[in-house]
Amino acid sequence: MTRNIVKLAALPSVFGLVALSMSIKDTEMPLDNSTDGLELFYTVPQADELDSSTIFDETKNSSLATTGKSFTGFKEALGFKESQNDYKRINQFGYLGKYQFGRSTLLLLGISDTDAFLENPVLQEKAFVANASRNKWVLRKDIKRFSGKKMNGITITESGILAAAHLAGPGSVKNYLRSGGADGFKDAFGTSVHSYLKKFGGYDISFIEANKNAKVDLES
Template identity: 65%
Template sequence: MGKRAIKFSILIAVLTFVSLGFTSKKEANVLKNNIEIHNTSSKVVTVLPKDEIQLNLEAPIPFTGKKYLGFKEAVAFKESQGNYFVVNTLGYLGKYQFGKGTLEMIGIYNPQAFLKNPKLQEKAFEANASRNKWILRRDIKRSVGKKINGVLITESGILAAAHLAGPGSVKKYLRSGGKQGFSDAYGSTVRYYMKRFAGYDVSSIKADKKARV
């Protein structure tokens, strides 16, 4: 009887161990209702409830090329890790974290509808970039190729910084030789965006004073 009991205990232990390697239907449903956030440096996937999204904005940016697609996806990853449906603590919306004032300037007056529409968010990014490029066209011509505060100035860096701080703040930064800086509520600066988003080919973005969605 003692040997049988031992064998039975071992069998139970093996079955328990094997069962742990499978996901139950209940667990699968939990995962389905969550969002996966990938840490590209360690290939770890963290599963978080949708109402408890936490973004690691300093995570390495996935490489998607050095042209317009790569540029906008890099900016999006820094802003929201590419999440179309996130709203930050200051009320900035979507994949590219637009403020309501900027949206109105490019013809969008319904923030909630905007948040639910990925195609509209992509059009908004393009329109805003075109508008910023027109506003900063002279500064781009004068400043590209120079170094300010140790950072090589590029057209893509200027447009990324304009997305962060607005074209007016970028003008002040460039024309003051970097003395008039800008920092948002989370500590991101014009200089940081100039450096992080340097070297993309954004020639496909057309300067347009009246760019609207």
């Protein structure tokens, strides 16, 4: 989900780098995250700031039964925030489906046929899980280090970290966490890493396994 304008926005500012050096000791920084060659700043732009606490089923014109803080609750809340759970939505930037994937990220996950992707809800759900697995691997040390800690008035959780990575890419989330919240990425619509860390905190996403090379199985 790469965009040039977001790549620029995601770069650490001078003040962010200063805050990083002041707030985090060099000896505390992970020495090797083994992310060489991985694209870390793919993003998903947001169309608005819809309230994800209510998930709406347009086919029944009623609210869905609550799924609580389960993994299903997590992905349905995030899907509602991205597209109101519309598998066929394409926004003005060309981002696709329920979870608003960019074409470059789909290619990373092994998906090249975007028309087929839009017509296949099962494939979109598989892509979401594969992308979360990839992000969890990239951010595994940050999840361990920062989960449960307070930053800018919110408690950092694993689900918040992975939701923020879906928005901004894992590289932007690394920058935010390791700068103590000073490096505040926002996408083209003004949606911030901070807002996703808060909105999607506290879900049980132990279902997601960290996988550096996660891809979608197109055969099953």
